[in-house]
Each structure stands twice: as structure tokens, then as C-alpha cells.
Amino acid sequence: MSEHMKKIKKQLIDKDITFTKLxxxxxxxxxxxxxxAINRGSLKTLSEIKEILNRM
Structure with missing residues (x-):
């Protein structure tokens, strides 16, 4: 599992959001x-996910 995925999973747990909802x-x-896309480190995907998590 990539470091990006670990960080995203931690944020999902903190915000009580499922990966399916994401x-x-x-x-x-x-x-x-x-x-x-996350595990490959796609910058476009990571910025989109960051924006979604910041809105929630």
C-alpha cells in the first residue's frame, strides 16, 4: 500500500467516510x-481526492 493510500485511509476514518462514498x-x-490511480501517485487524482476530503 502506498503512503498516499495510507494518508487517505486515515482521513476517511477521521471523517467517518467510506471508500465507496469517496x-x-x-x-x-x-x-x-x-x-x-492513488497507488500510482497520480497528481490529478490526489488533488481531486484532497479537494473532496477538505469539503467534508
Whole structure:
């Protein structure tokens, strides 16, 4: 698991949000695609996720 994924999972726990809900709020259609993009370190994806988590 990448460091990005670990940080995102911690934020999800702190904000009481499921990964499935995060997928629904993002541009991704599947959890698999989102996980793959996060683990690869896609800057566009990471900034989108950061923006979503900051809104919540």
C-alpha cells in the first residue's frame, strides 16, 4: 500500500467516510480504478481526492 493510500485511509476514518462514498464523489466509476490511480501517485487524482476530503 502506498503512503498516499495510507494518508487517505486515515482521513476517511477521521471523517467517518467510506471508500465507496469517496468513489461516488470522485470522477471514477469503480473503487479499483481509484485505488490504482492513488497507488500510482497520480497528481490529478490526489488533488481531486484532497479537494473532496477538505469539503467534508
Amino acid at each position: 468513489v461516488a464523489l470522485s470522477k471514477f466509476k469503480s473503487a479499483w480504478g481509484l485505488r490504482k
